[in-house]
Amino acid sequence: MKSLAEQMSVYQQYHRNAKNKATHFVGVPAIVLGVMLSLSWLPLGHTPFTLADVAVIPVLLYYFRLDVPLAIAATILFGVLLSIAHSMTAQMTMAHGWMAFGVLFVGGWILQLIGHVFEGRKPALVDNLFQVFIAPIFLIAEVAFALGYKPSLHDAVVKGDTRHA
Numbered sequence: 001m002k003s004l005a006e007q008m009s010v011y012q013q014y015h016r017n018a019k020n021k022a023t024h025f026v027g028v029p030a031i032v033l034g035v036m037l038s039l040s041w042l043p044l045g046h047t048p049f050t051l052a053d054v055a056v057i058p059v060l061l062y063y064f065r066l067d068v069p070l071a072i073a074a075t076i077l078f079g080v081l082l083s084i085a086h087s088m089t090a091q092m093t094m095a096h097g098w099m100a101f102g103v104l105f106v107g108g109w110i111l112q113l114i115g116h117v118f119e120g121r122k123p124a125l126v127d128n129l130f131q132v133f134i135a136p137i138f139l140i141a142e143v144a145f146a147l148g149y150k151p152s153l154h155d156a157v158v159k160g161d162t163r164h165a
Contacts, residue, residue: 004066005156008141011134012157014116014124021142023115027108028135029081034104036085041094052085063137067153073140 015021039052056078063071089097116123124131145154 001065004070004137004141005153007066007131007134008138008153008157009160010128011124011131011138014119014121014131015138017115017119019118020115023111023118024135025139027111027115028139029077030104030108030111032078032136033081033085034101034108036081037088037097037104038101040082040085040089041097050086050089052082056082059133059136062133066137067141069150070137070140070144073144074137077136077140 015024036052036056039055040050042051044050044054060071060075060078063074088100092100112123124134141150141153141157144150
């Protein structure tokens with residue numbers, strides 16, 4: 001398995017422009033919320049859980065394997081988004097929920113594509129679809145870097161040092 005630094009180093013090559021990053025800070029959470037919203041309509045039997053609750057588990061486990069502090073931040077972010085998704089499903093008809101999903105999901109992708117116009121480069125997922133799972137933790141790491149946390153990871157990502165774990 002590639003290290004977080006390796007994966008982020010590749011991802012950051014497609015996301016250097018500040019306007020592109022800004023569109024991703026809005027677009028990625030919108031897409032994640034849209035997916036969670038659509039999966040929140042699917043209960044798991046007679047439990048209080050939905051497919052949205054279960055779908056985040058493998059992603060978060062993967063993040064924990066990559067970097068525990070960033071995975072904790074991702075768990076908090078995903079928890080907030082899941083809470084919003086569940087609240088939306090409780091307050092909306094399914095028809096309105098699917099409209100909200102469309103706005104969030106399609107709108108989020110449109111924002112990101114606009115960002116890549118500023119970047120002048122195609123999205124990373126065109127070359128590697130798995131990069132779609134790196135986007136949320138990349139954005140969390142960007143916030144951590146901006147706050148001065150994880151400087152060795154930041155240096156490794158910027159330098160493309162694939163030896164950093």
